[in-house]
Amino acid sequence: ELVLTQSPGTLSLSPGERAALSCRASQSVSRSYAAWFQQKPGQAPRLLIYGASNRAAGTPDRFSGSGSGTDFTLTISSLEPEDFAVYYCQHYAGSQWTFGQGTKVEIK
Amino acid sequence: QVQLVQSGAEVKTPGASVKLSCRASGYPFTDFYMHWVRQAPGQGPEWMGMLNPSGGTTHYAQRFQGRVTVTRDTSTSTIYMELTSLRSEDTAVYYCVRENHSSWASAYFFEDWGQGTQVTVSS
Numbered sequence: 001e002l003v004l005t006q007s008p009g010t011l012s013l014s015p016g017e018r019a020a021l022s023c024r025a026s027q028s029v030s031r032s033y034a035a036w037f038q039q040k041p042g043q044a045p046r047l048l049i050y051g052a053s054n055r056a057a058g059t060p061d062r063f064s065g066s067g068s069g070t071d072f073t074l075t076i077s078s079l080e081p082e083d084f085a086v087y088y089c090q091h092y093a094g095s096q097w098t099f100g101q102g103t104k105v106e107i108k
Numbered sequence: 109q110v111q112l113v114q115s116g117a118e119v120k121t122p123g124a125s126v127k128l129s130c131r132a133s134g135y136p137f138t139d140f141y142m143h144w145v146r147q148a149p150g151q152g153p154e155w156m157g158m159l160n161p162s163g164g165t166t167h168y169a170q171r172f173q174g175r176v177t178v179t180r181d182t183s184t185s186t187i188y189m190e191l192t193s194l195r196s197e198d199t200a201v202y203y204c205v206r207e208n209h210s211s212w213a214s215a216y217f218f219e220d221w222g223q224g225t226q227v228t229v230s231s
Contacts, residue, residue, distance in 0.1 A: 051215030
């Protein structure tokens, strides 16, 4: 069973700072299914990144994704006020889709 | 534009069943896989299962096998998710999701989400 571990659990940063969010898989996974989502309170998750590094429609270019194998990263180059939210990674292996437990990016 | 409109909130007692619906519009219904994802309070999303609207084939998460059934009605572009033997731990927001794919990126992804349906299980 695939397990995704996101770190840190909470990231306290100021607007304008750079954020790096990690997602580690318990086994090697295909980049084809690697995705990142943003979720704000009371809303459905919103797709940000797919295929590990491709921005979804409407995703600002300050968001970038990278990684392969078991280690994937979401980077926000310069935090805007609307970026403070919870972020989830997602992968697929063994015919099962799995989400990480999330990283909360909060205002310092 | 793609729209996924889900049915309204449900309150159930332990042991009961619930059947949720999700009506799709704005795209060819049978061309894209559909998924159900749930999210318990304060938790991350959890994938439950998927359906191919074209042939009706399904695949479920191992932990829900035997308890969840996903079906569709192509005449109304609607998918359904029935969850049986409800317990308090099933209290969550349930989402239907449209999967898309990109040939050039060789990628598959959960692109469009319904608004969510709150299911509360309580005695």
